[in-house]
Amino acid sequence: xxxxxxxxxxxxxxxxxxxxxxxxxTATGYPSLFWYVQYPGEGLQLLLKATKADDKxxxxxxxxTYRKETTSFHLEKGSVQVSDSAVYFCALGGSSGGSYIPTFxxxxxxxxxx
Amino acid sequence: xxxxxxxPRYLITVTGKKLxxxxxxxxxxxxxxxxxxxxxxxxxxxxxxxxxEVTDKGDVPEGYKVSRKEKxxxxxILESPxxxxxxxxxxxxxxxxxxxxxxxxxxxxxxSIL
Numbered sequence: 719x720x721x722x723x724x725x726x727x728x729x730x731x732x733x734x735x736x737x738x739x740x741x742x743x744t745a746t747g748y749p750s751l752f753w754y755v756q757y758p759g760e761g762l763q764l765l766l767k768a769t770k771a772d773d774k775x776x777x778x779x780x781x782x783t784y785r786k787e788t789t790s791f792h793l794e795k796g797s798v799q800v801s802d803s804a805v806y807f808c809a810l811g812g813s814s815g816g817s818y819i820p821t822f823x824x825x826x827x828x829x830x831x832x
Numbered sequence: 833x834x835x836x837x838x839x840p841r842y843l844i845t846v847t848g849k850k851l852x853x854x855x856x857x858x859x860x861x862x863x864x865x866x867x868x869x870x871x872x873x874x875x876x877x878x879x880x881x882x883x884x885e886v887t888d889k890g891d892v893p894e895g896y897k898v899s900r901k902e903k904x905x906x907x908x909i910l911e912s913p914x915x916x917x918x919x920x921x922x923x924x925x926x927x928x929x930x931x932x933x934x935x936x937x938x939x940x941x942x943x944s945i946l
Contacts, residue, residue, distance in 0.1 A: 749931050754937075759940075761836075761922055761924075762937045767934055807875065812931055818929035818931060820877070820935065822874050824874035
């Protein structure tokens with residue numbers, strides 16, 4: 719079946735540092751890939767997505783490129799802020815027998831210090 | 833405002849006392865889903881519904897029931913709650929449950945079963 723593997727956290731950075739959160743996946747076919755962000759006390763919200771190989775999703779300074787050859791979708795940001803402190807989930811949107819079967823990674827906590 | 837609304841947000845109850853967590857969306861989405869989030873395990877899908885009167889099991893359906901009598905509502909029912917169902921629960925929806933569509937999440941319901 720499908721699976722998503724994210725780097726374990728927490729990731730602790732100083733403000734303005736460069737961020738990378740690794741995400742790799744296994745799936746049949748070519749699913750869409752997503753990054754969601756969860757701020758404390760809130761639900762998940764879509765951060766960015768990519769629907770086919772070599773697509774780059776971007777939002778709020780975050781970027782991720784759909785790499786079919788390495789089955790990866792790593793999240794990057796050039797300069798993090800304290801307000802970026804949250805839990806980040808990598809996910810893929812698979813399907814099976816006509817049903818939508820999303821798969822989430824375990825989440826990576828990011829802590830940014832001033 | 834487009835949103836997914838869950839109630840209650842917090843609940844402490846005792847083993848065996850039936851409870852229902854409501855979920856409602858105002859976006860006319862066909863697909864709805866329930867997840868539980870546990871430390872170190874990420875999000876795991878409990879049940880999902882591709883449309884009205886169509887529901888199916890996710891990865892961890894044991895001890896839960898759902899119904900989808902109308903498009904906007906998708907309640908989660910715990911007939912006889914047990915302590916291992918203490919968790920943070922999220923309801924989510926998407927337009928047609930297709931793999932390239934992101935999900936919209938509620939703010940979560942934190943259940944404590946004593």
